[in-house]
Amino acid sequence: MKQILYLLGLLLLCSCNLEKDIDVDLPNHTPQLVVECYLVPGEPYRATVLESSGYFDAPVPPLVPSAQVTILKNGRPLNLTYRPVLHEASGRYFTHSSRDIVSTKPGDVFELRVTDAAGRKLSGFTKVLPVVPIEAVEWKFNDKNKAYLLMSFQDDPNAVNYYRYMTHRDSLSSGSDRDFNLNDNLTNGKRISVGSAYDYEEGDTLIVSLFHLEPAYYEYLNSVDEAKDANGNPFAQPSLIRSSVQGGIGIFTNIALDRKRVILTR
Amino acid sequence: MYVLHLLAWLLLVCAVQRPALAQTTYRISGTVTSATTGEALVGATVAVPGLQAGSITNQVGAYSVNLPAGDHTLQVTYIGFEPLARTITVSSNAQRQNLSLQPASNQLQEVEVETNSLTQKLNDNRMSVERLSSREAKLLPALFGEVDLIKTLQLKPGVQSGGEGASGLYVRGGSSDQNLVLLDDAVIYNPSHLFGFFSVFNPDAVEDVELYKAGFPAEFGGRLSSVVDVKLREGNKDSLVVSGGLGLISSRLTVEGPLVKDKSSFILSGRRTYVDVFTRQFNRISEDKEDYSPIPDYYFYDFNAKLNYKLSDKDNLYFSGYYGRDFFSFSDDDFAFGFEWGNTMASLRWQHKFSDRLYANTMLSTTGYKYTVDNKLDVFNVSLTSDILDYTLESNFDLFLDGGHTVRFGAKAIQHSFTVGRLNFNSAENPDQDFSAGSDYEGTEFGVYASDDFEVSPFLSLNYGLRFSGFVNNGKLFTALEPRASAKYNLSETVSIKASYANMMQYVHLVANSGASLPTDVWYPSTGYVKPQRSQQVAAGISKLFADGKFLVTNEVYYKWMRRQIDFRDGANLFVNDNIEQEFLFGKGESYGNEIYFEKIKGRTTGWLGYTLSWTYRTFEGINNGNRFPTRYDRRHDINLVVLHQLNKRISLTGAFVYGTGNAFSLPVARFPFQDVEGKSPTIVPIFTERNGFRLASYHRLDLGLVLKLKPKRGEADLTFSAYNAYNRRNPYFVYFEQAKEDPQNEERITGFQAKQVSLFPVIPSVTYNFKF
Secondary structure: OHHHHHHHHHHHHHOOOOEEEEOOOOOOOOOOEEEEEEEOOOOEEEEEEEEOEEOOOOOOOOEOOOOEEEEEEOOEEEEEEEEEEEEOOOOEEEEEEEEEEOOOOOOOEEEEEEEOOOOOEEEEEEEOOOOOOEEEEEEEEOOOOEEEEEEEEEOOOOOOOEEEEEEEEOOOOOOOOEEEEEEOOOOOOOEEEEEOOOOEEOOOEEEEEEEEEOHHHHHHHHHHHHHHHHOOOOOOOOOOOOOOEEOOEEEEEEOEEEEEEEEOOO | OHHHHHHHHHHHHHHHHOOOOOOOEEEEEEEEEEOOOOOEOOOOEEEEHHHOEEEEOOOOOEEEEEEEOEEEEEEEEOOOEOOEEEEEEEOOOOEEOOEEEOEOOOHHHHHHHHHHOHHHHHHOOOOOEEEEEHHHHHHOOOHHHOOOHHHHHOOOOOEEOOOOOOOOOEEOOOOHHHEEEEEOOEEOOOOEEHHHOEEOOOOOOEEEEEEEOOOOOOOOOOOOOEEEEEEEOOOOOOOOEEEEEEOOOEEEEEEEEEEEOOOEEEEEEEEEEOHHHHHHHHHHHHOOOOOOOOOOEEEEEEEEEEEEEEOOOOEEEEEEEEEEEEEEEEEOOOEEEEEEEEEEEEEEEEEEEOOOOEEEEEEEEEEEEEEEEEEEEOOEEEEEEEEEEEEEEEEEEEEEEOOOEEEEEEEEEEEEEEEEEEEEEEEOOOHHHOEEEEEEEEEEEEEEEEEEEEEOOOOEEEEEEEEEEEEEEOOEEEEEEEEEEEEEEEOOOOEEEEEEEEEEEEOEEEEOOOOOOOOOOEEEEOOOOOOOEEEEEEEEEEEEEEOOOOEEEEEEEEEEEEEEEEEEOOOOOOOOOOOHHHHEEEEEEEEEEEEEEEEEOOOOEEEEEEEEEEEEEEEEOOOHHHOOEEOOOOOOEEEEEEEEEEOOOOEEEEEEEEEEOOOEEOOEEEEEEEOOOOOOOOEEEEEEOOOOOEEOOOEEEEEEEEEEEEOOOOOEEEEEEEEEOOOOOOOOOEEEEEEEEOOOOOOOOEEEEEEEEEOOOOOEEEEEEEEEO
C-alpha cells in the first residue's frame, strides 16, 4: 500500500500547488473523556485524563480537573491524585498520579474507574501478560558500512499473541525509529525475526523494545493509526477508535516489555 | 413505490392505447457486412421506419424482420458507416436480403451517422443502453491525450466516475466491481491501468462498446449493475494496414490485414507507456548526487489480437486475445521492490449457421487477473500474490421464428480458481523462520437462459426471458432464477415508451476497501458465509424525436434494490489473512434517480446533453451505527454536455463540460491528543463519526479538443490536441485537516487547525500524432 501511495504522491507532486485552505462547517461535538493509563512495573501509578475537542476548537489542553481516578488491583482500590505534571525524564504529561509503585505478575487483573463532575463515567480492565524475552539482537553491515538490524523472539504456540516492536536511537525521549504492531496469525509458535533496512551505521546506539500486547491494546493502537491515516489518505476508509475502555475513549493496559540497548560494532 | 406506480401506469398505457394490428407478415432475413473489409457488423440496425419494425444484427451480423406484403424500404445504419436504404418487395416468406455498408468518408460524418440511427434508438425495444465507437471517442478530448472509451462512457447519464481522472464506472448506484466487463464476450476482471487512471482497452483495437444500465438481456449474468460489452475489431480483410499514434503518455501500433483472401484476417495491436525511459535516464544522470532518491520505475503495456477464419459459408472461427501488464519497481544495491499486475484473456469462438433461422455461437475462453508484489532485502524475500483464473465454455443460439419471435437461448459454465493473499517469507540464512499464508478456492458458476424478442405489432414489442444461474463451491450450491423483461410501445412515429425489469445475481466479489480501483483488490467466491449478491431494477422511460428525427430526448426513471452487499469492518486486514471472511460485513443498498438525455443530430454541430438526478445509499449493521449512508459516488446532480463541430474538412472541434455534486466524504468532527507509551510529542487523533457525512465542493470541468487532418504523402494522419480542465478548475480530490503552526520551525506550537483541499489535475494540454497507411 505504501508503495502505491508513493506513486500517487509522485503524481500529486507533479500537480504541485494544488492545495488550498477551505472552510468546513462541523457539527457541535460533545466532549468525551479520554484516558491513557499504562501500568509500568516499577514506576508509580500514573494516568492522563483529558477530554476530546471539536476539531476546530482552540488548541488548549483539554484538562478535566474534576476527574477522579481510581485503580483497583485484584479488587483493592487506589485513588490517584489530580496533579498535572510534565515528567521530564520521559517527556510525558500526566494529570493523575500516586506515589505507589506498580507491581505486577502475570494474571493480575486491574480495573480503572474515572468519574467527573459532569457525571461522566469511564471504566476499563487489564490483565497482566508475561514478558516475551528478546532472544537476540543482531546486525549485519554491507560494503557501504550500513547495517540492518534483526531482532528475534520465540512466540508461544499455546496463545494468540500480539506484539509491538520499537527501535529508538540513543534515547527513549525522542520519537521511535521503527514502530509497528504484529500478531502471530501466520507465525504461531515460531521464532519470529523482525528486521530493518540498511539504516544504521557503526557506533549507533539503538534501543530495541518488544511489548507483549493485550488484544484490546493492539486494536486500539491499530485504530489510532487508521484514524490518523484516514485524515489525508483519500483511499482509506474512516476508522472508529476501538478503545479498551467503556464510557469514553482511550487505553488502559499493562506494559509487558523486554528491552535491549545495543551499540553497533563491526 | 412511486416508481412502481409510474411503471404500472406506463404499461397500462401500452396496453390500452393501440390494439395490435392483425396482419399477415413475412420474414426477411440476411446479414449486414462491411463493403470494404467484409467484416460482419454486429449490432447494426435494420429498420423499416414507416412500420416501426426493425432488428439489431446478432453476433454473426444476421438480422430478421417480419413485414407485411408490399413495397418497403429497409434502412440500415451502423456507427462509422454510410447509411443504406434498399427498397424491397415482400411477397413471400423467407426472403433473403444481404446488405453491405460503405465506411463513412470522414470522422465527424461517422458520428453523424451514428446519430442518424436515433430513429432506430427510439424504436429499439432495449432501453438504458449506451453505445460508443472508438471513432467517436477519438474525437473527444482526453486526459493526457489518452483516448479512453470507458472514460467517455462516464459522459453518459447515469454513469459516474470514482474520482478525478479515474476510469472506474459506477452505474446507477452500483460499485465498479458490479460491472460485467466483457472483451469479445470474455470477462476482464480489472479493466484499468495505472491505479485506475486509464482503462485497459486500446482504442485502436476496439470497434465499439455497449453499456447496459438496465433491462439486461437474459444472456448476461454474473454482475449486478451493468454490462460493458467491448468488441474488438476484426481487421481489414482487403489490404495490409498499419496505424498508430505517438502521445504524451504512450505510443500505439496496430497491424491488420488479410491472411487468406476472402477467408481470414487479423489485427494485432499494442501500446506501451514510456515515462520510465525518461525517469531511468534522469536517475542515471543523478545517481552520483548525494541524498538523491531514484524515481521509481513505472510502465504498462498491452496487446490485443484477433484472428478470424471463414471455414465455410456456414462456419466462422474467431480467436481473440489480450495480454496487459503494469510494472512498478524501485531498487538499490541492497533492496528491491517490484509490483506487477495485469489481465490475460484468450478466447476461441465458433459460429455456425444451421439455417437462415438458426445460428449458434460457441466459445471456449480463459481469462485471469493476477498481481505479484516482491520485496527483497539482503537474504530476506517476501512475496505476495493474488489471482483469479477462469475457464469458460458457453453456447448461445439465435432462432428466428415466424410471428415476430426471435428466440435466444444458451448455457454457460465457468470454472473459477482463486488465490487470495498468497504470502511467502523466506530467508536464505534462517529457513526455520520461513512462513507462508494464503488461501486457494475453486468455484463453478453456471447459467442457462432463454429469451424471446417478440414483435407483437408494429407498435408493441416485448423481450422477456429467464436465466437460471448457480454457483458451487466446496459442496455448497447456490441457485437463483433471474427473470428479465422489457417492453417498448410506440405512441406515435416520434414517441415511444419503454419499461424494463431485471433481476441479477453476482457470485464472485471484489475485496476492496478503498474508493479507488487498486491493483491489490482481490476476487473472492461465494461461500457458506459469503452469500451471493442480488439486485433488482425497474426502469421506465419515454423518448421523443423532434425536427424530423434530428433530436432525440429520452427520460428514464429507475429504482434499484441490492441485497447482500459487501463492505469490511473497521481495521480489516485484507492483504494477508487466512480468515478473511471475518472481515466481511453484509448489508443492503438502494439507488434511484431520473436521467434526461438530449441528443442533437445532423449538421456541422452535433452532441448531447445529459442530466442525472440520483440517490445512492448503503446500509450495514457494523457501519455508521447501522444507519443508512450515501456512497462516495452518490451524486445528486450530474450534467454532461458534449459538443462536436466540424469547422471545415480538415479541422473538427470538440468540447465536453461536466458538472457534478461533490462526492460524499468522511471527515473527522473531533480530535484528542495521544501521547503513547514512550516519550514523544503528542499526536492528534481524529474522531470520525458519520460515514460519508460531508460533501466535497461541486465538480466541474471543461475539456477542449481539436483534430487537425494532415496531408501526408501516403495514407492518413492527424494531430489531436486536447486541453483537459481547460479553465484550470481546482476540483476537490480530497480534504484533510492540518495543524496550523505559529512558527513552522517550532513544531510544538500549534495555533489552530485548518481544512485543506487537495486537487489532482490542473489544466493539462496534450498533443497526439496519429497515422495510418
